[in-house]
Amino acid sequence: MESTNTAPLIELFSAIQGEGANVGTRQLFIRFAGCDLRCRYCDSAHTWHPPRQCQIELTPGERDFISVPNPVTLEQLLTWCDRQNHPGLHDSISLTGGEPLLQAKFLSQLLPRLKQRTSLPLYLETGGHHPDALPPLLPYLDSIGMDIKLPSVSGECHWSAHRTFLELCHQAKVDVFCKVIISHATSDRDREQLRSLIAAIDPHIPIFLQPVTPIGTGRHTLPPDPGQVLLWQAALKEHLRIVRVIPQTHKFIQQR
Incomplete structure (x- = not known):
């Protein structure tokens, strides 16, 4: 049963964001443990199940990690964030995973206090x-990066949930963008469904196409070739306003 006052973590650390709209910015990462998806290309399979211990960085960027038993308490997490929050260093806090919304009750307690203490x-x-976990959290969130799982690439299919999720974000007027992993196997059907989904809600929602990264995953999903990427971006831009192609930059600059 999900706890309100504790949650399992993978790690807490300071690093450079390597994906999506915040690429290149300095963030304090709170990486929650547990994921109910099994994407073929996943580079974070170690987050699928909560470990006995999580890794907590004590000094931003120093990688002076200590091991702490899981689950952690709300007060522990707030204390670690206070310690990491050096004036002017971080641009934002990333709540990531795994799938952080599996800890929605904990987040409903954490977010208002985190915003108050760190600004x-x-x-x-x-x-x-x-999407059912999102509404109580929306008043405290400044931005959301939502993955759209293309069935031909991920092996997962959640079109209906993605649509409801984006509609909630749009109605709440929270900044949202979509990250879409593409590979050599991306189908035209998935591309067209992606385009229709976004265009029906708001064609100005930014889309970040992320070619799958074979670096360090131990998996064998082939990235798209250059011609595929150009074709798919052009097709999406027929109806969508912002379609950018950005790889996982943190893999290339050896960030965590």
């Missing part, structure tokens, strides 16, 4: 397949 913008990174 940093709160950024949620999510698979966007748990």
Whole structure:
């Protein structure tokens, strides 16, 4: 049963964001444990199940990690964030995973206190397949990065949940963008469904196409070739206003 006062973590650390709209910015990452998806290309399979211990960085960027038993308490997490929150260093706090919305009750307690104590913008990174968990958190979130899982690439299919999730974000007027992993296997059908989904809600929602990264995953999903990427971006831009192609930059600059 999900707890309100404790949650399992993978790690807490300071680093450079390597994906999506916040690429290149300095963020304090709170990485929650547990995920109910099994994407073929996942580079974070270690987050699928909560470990016995999580890794907590004590000094921003120093990688002076200590091991702490899971689950952690709300007060522990707030104390670690206070310690990391050096004036002017971080642009925002990333709530990531795994799937952080599996800890929605805990987040409903954490977010208002985190915002009050740090004054940093709160950024949620999510698979966007748990729309029912989102409404209580929306008043405290400044931005959301939502993955759209293309069935031909991920092996997951959540079109209906993605639509509901984006509609909730749009109605709440929270900044949201969509990250879409593409590979050599991306189908035209999925591309067209993606385009229709976004265009029906708001064609100005930014879309970030992220070619799958074979670096360090131990998996064998082939990235798209250059011609595929150009074709798909052009097709999406026929109806969508912002379609950018950005790889996982943190992999190339050896960020965590």
